[in-house]
Amino acid sequence: MQKPYLLHMITPEKNLSAFDVNMAFDAGWTAMPYLGVELDEVATIVQDTIFSRGPQGLKRTGIFIGGRDMHLAMDMFHAAQDAIVQPFEISILTDPSGAFTTAAAMVATVAHQLKVRHDQDLKGQRILVIGGTGPVGASSAVLAAKLGAEVTVLGRAMDKANTVADLCNTRYGTVVEGVKGDASDHIDDLLLEADVVFATAKAGIQVLSEEQIASAPKLKVAADLNAVPPAGIAGINLLDNGEQIKASKSGAVGIGPLAIGDIKYQTQQKLLIQMYSSGEALNFHFEDAFEVAMKKVR
Ligand SMILES: NC(=O)c1ccc[n+]([C@@H]2O[C@H](COP(=O)([O-])OP(=O)(O)OC[C@H]3O[C@@H](n4cnc5c(N)ncnc54)[C@H](OP(=O)(O)O)[C@@H]3O)[C@@H](O)[C@H]2O)c1
Numbered sequence: 123m124q125k126p127y128l129l130h131m132i133t134p135e136k137n138l139s140a141f142d143v144n145m146a147f148d149a150g151w152t153a154m155p156y157l158g159v160e161l162d163e164v165a166t167i168v169q170d171t172i173f174s175r176g177p178q179g180l181k182r183t184g185i186f187i188g189g190r191d192m193h194l195a196m197d198m199f200h201a202a203q204d205a206i207v208q209p210f211e212i213s214i215l216t217d218p219s220g221a222f223t224t225a226a227a228m229v230a231t232v233a234h235q236l237k238v239r240h241d242q243d244l245k246g247q248r249i250l251v252i253g254g255t256g257p258v259g260a261s262s263a264v265l266a267a268k269l270g271a272e273v274t275v276l277g278r279a280m281d282k283a284n285t286v287a288d289l290c291n292t293r294y295g296t297v298v299e300g301v302k303g304d305a306s307d308h309i310d311d312l313l314l315e316a317d318v319v320f321a322t323a324k325a326g327i328q329v330l331s332e333e334q335i336a337s338a339p340k341l342k343v344a345a346d347l348n349a350v351p352p353a354g355i356a357g358i359n360l361l362d363n364g365e366q367i368k369a370s371k372s373g374a375v376g377i378g379p380l381a382i383g384d385i386k387y388q389t390q391q392k393l394l395i396q397m398y399s400s401g402e403a404l405n406f407h408f409e410d411a412f413e414v415a416m417k418k419v420r
Pocket of ligand 1: 220221253254256258276278347349384
């Protein structure tokens with residue numbers, strides 16, 4: 123009898139994301155939850171997993187790491203990799219709060235619009251990540267900075283925004299000062315130089331008005347992740363995917379949360395299926411998610 127596909131889903135939180143559990147089952151996995159896991163417990167879970175199934179059974183076994191904290195998730199990802207003992211290899215995917223696949227989808231859809239409308243890539247673009255101190259904002263800041271963008275993460279408090287920016291730079295090898303922090307109070311000045319905005323604040327919060335969009339003379343693309351009314355960026359509809367934003371005087375186009383969500387869904391599903399279908403042990407984090415999202419967008 124073939125062994126079932128088992129995905130051991132680890133989170134430091136009280137609950138797994140129900141979204142991720144649905145995604146895992148829909149991709150063909152049976153999901154096993156491990157809740158409230160601490161970093162130093164990851165190795166034991168991984169080794170209990172690998173030694174009980176043998177190399178062939180491990181092709182039908184995976185580890186998923188969730189949670190709310192991008193940095194802890196990456197620490198857990200590395201701890202899981204370090205716990206592997208040859209030849210008992212196993213696939214590992216980390217996607218805390220869906221942040222990696224969501225950020226990958228947003229950055230990919232923006233990169234696509236820059237290419238088709240301006241024949242430009244992300245290198246040198248000035249990007250404001252509004253409400254950027256959460257897991258999705260920080261992940262998208264790292265991805266964009268690694269592609270050469272000049273990224274500013276905005277939060278309500280300057281200290282928190284600076285801490286998030288510093289962690290992005292020191293932990294993920296973005297170029298020196300690739301990510302800066304600033305307070306959202308300064309947004310009107312920052313909009314004067316912005317090429318791109320990402321709206322990544324908590325759901326249900328509008329972070330940019332029509333007047334502010336009109337006041338951004340260089341704006342090319344605005345991406346909004348908020349699917350809970352009101353829109354995170356006024357004038358961007360849920361399904362927009364490159365439509366002109368009426369209020370923009372620079373002809374900026376908008377990308378709405380459901381257009382980004384579609385690419386996010388396809389990216390996460392592809393990664394979950396590849397974990398068992400490729401025949402080899404694969405390890406995925408935000409950069410792998412971005413590669414897949416770029417292929418989906420094209
Ligand atoms: N479309 C999709 O496929 C998809 C998928 C996943 C997530 N999302 C959306 O992506 C967004 C980001 O997710 P996340 O989990 O990273 O967000 P989050 O952690 O809930 O919030 C991000 C930031 O929002 C700021 N914030 C909180 N309350 C605020 C308020 N009242 N006014 C202004 N700012 C406020 C906070 O920053 P400060 O405290 O520093 O101000 C917080 O760090 C959410 O809207 C989420 O629903 C969309």
